[in-house]
Amino acid sequence: MEPPTGEVPPLPHWTEPATGAVPAIFLDETDGPADELDAWATVTGAQPRFRAEESDWKASDFPEDLSGEHAQLGALSNERPGRRGSIICAATSRAKRRGPRERTARTATARRPARARAVVAPESDLGEPAAARDLPTAILTGAAVAVIAVVCFTQGRNWTVVLAMLVIGVATLELSTSLHKRGLRPANLVVLVAATLMPLAAKNYGTAAYPVFFGLVMIVSLLWFLWEITPGRPLPSVASTVLVFTYIGGLGGFAGLLLESHNGVRLLLGVALCVIAYDVFGFFVGSQFGHTAIAPRISPNKTVEGTVSPA
Numbered sequence: 001m002e003p004p005t006g007e008v009p010p011l012p013h014w015t016e017p018a019t020g021a022v023p024a025i026f027l028d029e030t031d032g033p034a035d036e037l038d039a040w041a042t043v044t045g046a047q048p049r050f051r052a053e054e055s056d057w058k059a060s061d062f063p064e065d066l067s068g069e070h071a072q073l074g075a076l077s078n079e080r081p082g083r084r085g086s087i088i089c090a091a092t093s094r095a096k097r098r099g100p101r102e103r104t105a106r107t108a109t110a111r112r113p114a115r116a117r118a119v120v121a122p123e124s125d126l127g128e129p130a131a132a133r134d135l136p137t138a139i140l141t142g143a144a145v146a147v148i149a150v151v152c153f154t155q156g157r158n159w160t161v162v163l164a165m166l167v168i169g170v171a172t173l174e175l176s177t178s179l180h181k182r183g184l185r186p187a188n189l190v191v192l193v194a195a196t197l198m199p200l201a202a203k204n205y206g207t208a209a210y211p212v213f214f215g216l217v218m219i220v221s222l223l224w225f226l227w228e229i230t231p232g233r234p235l236p237s238v239a240s241t242v243l244v245f246t247y248i249g250g251l252g253g254f255a256g257l258l259l260e261s262h263n264g265v266r267l268l269l270g271v272a273l274c275v276i277a278y279d280v281f282g283f284f285v286g287s288q289f290g291h292t293a294i295a296p297r298i299s300p301n302k303t304v305e306g307t308v309s310p311a
Helices: 036-044 083-097 100-111 114-120 135-154 157-181 188-226 234-252 254-258 264-289 304-308
Strands: 293-295 299-303
Touching: 135 157, 135 264, 157 188, 157 234, 157 254, 157 264, 188 234, 188 254, 234 254, 254 264, 264 299, 264 304, 293 304, 299 304
Parallel strands: none
Antiparallel strands: 293 299
């Protein structure tokens, strides 16, 4: 075979046999034939070698002016691999000792989407458990509400219906906020206006106000989420809006129905006193003797003993 000359002959057609010519690497036109090792010597300044023994790491494979750096790192460094390299080697050795099934299982677990792993997590969407009731604050709040209620009751039915509207409005905001913490998004403005006006409408128009308000809440909430005034999924959001209105506004509207009669203030006062007595007695019995929770995930502080004891 002829030695390489550095000239590139014209490429033959693919149907013709190979010429056997080998192109020269790093060979100038003025240079003569060179061995492959000599060609590499022009780059590194030394013969290529393989580092296998302790003594192989003492000599450099590259000239000092090749990298232009004072601190040579990586392949340019003459130091042996440090602790990190030892850790990688140890991990590689452990992976080799594992069986193929174990490696496959570990790989499948690592590649599993985060959403699929979140399914087996504990009840994270239920929020933190409710804290114990602050008794002094509850007593002071109840006393203040009682004073305001007595003043409204003594002023007649109009002021009493205003008191009912305020209480229903606060309860509506509280329930809507709780649903927002659970991932639901009721239309707060729609349900607040409808639930607050429900006792006044029931007082003036009686039971005929109920179907009108229910229809308006349904239609307005559908348009509310259809136009994306509040972001959220339409079906759960409309359902939660109707739930809040039905539970707070629908039941609170009975205060307006009671106030239709001339003895409406006394009837409403009697109902309020019964509810307050039941709640206070059940709280003290449940806090002292209650052990069985009714719904630990929803209301962990409510017990069976505190619920049935006033009855």
